[in-house]
Amino acid sequence: MIEYNELEQKLVLKLVYYGPALSGKTTNLMQLHEALDTKGRSDLMVLDTKDDRTIFFDLLPFYFVTPTGLKIKVKVYTVPGHIRHDATRKAVLSRADGVAFIADSKLTEATNNYGSFENLEQNLAFVGLDIEKIPLVIQFNKRDLPDIVAEDEIKKVWEPTGIKIFMASALHGRGVLETFKCLVDLTYDHLDKRFSLGENHELSKEAFINNLTCSNCAYLAV
Secondary structure, eight states, X not given: OOEEETTTTEEEEEEEEEOSTTSSHHHHHHHHHHHSOTTSOOXXXXXXXXXXXXXXXBOOOEEEEOTTOOEEEEEEEEOOOSGGGHHHHHHHHTTOSEEEEXXXXXXXXXXXXXXXXXXXXXXXXXXTOOTTTSOEEEEEEOTTSSSBOOHHHHHHHHGGGTOEEEEOBGGGTBTHHHHHHHHHXXXXXXXXXXXXXHHHHOOOHHHHHHHHHOSSOOOOOO
């Protein structure tokens, strides 16, 4: 599903933040947007409908070029969390190259977390993607609140899946960049297998991550 134009030497990647309603997907992107270099990202864009302000996604593009001239653009989206907007979630997931699942740590939200993760798996399959193959990380947000699921319990349930787990308080910026960096790391591995980024384009994993997350990197608008 990767968008690659060989003639123009352009690679466009799409990372999606998924999860139940009010879990902190948009807060993650707002904090991420604030933390990243202003030279490498655009303004956040929120798309609303006239019927419900929760139908939106945020767009966060970066631009950089490899030593061989391959131009890489990365877009980061959120999806609406409410189940009634499932068609929109499918549309946003289409052609995704990586997913960050944002779970709500509150004890009362356990059922919603599981339901949303199951919905993610179903919708990935619907758009032709395999949850076992796509780069995927999970963030348990709202760790600053009382009455939350214990970290040991989270690890007991999720670590056997092999998916990278992060604890976060997106409202305070904790765990936001760590979650994103891990997703970018996994996405590089996925891309390198297909396009030999290191061998053919002289782009190391470190350089890939730095270009997307640091404030002292050279960007190229495309």
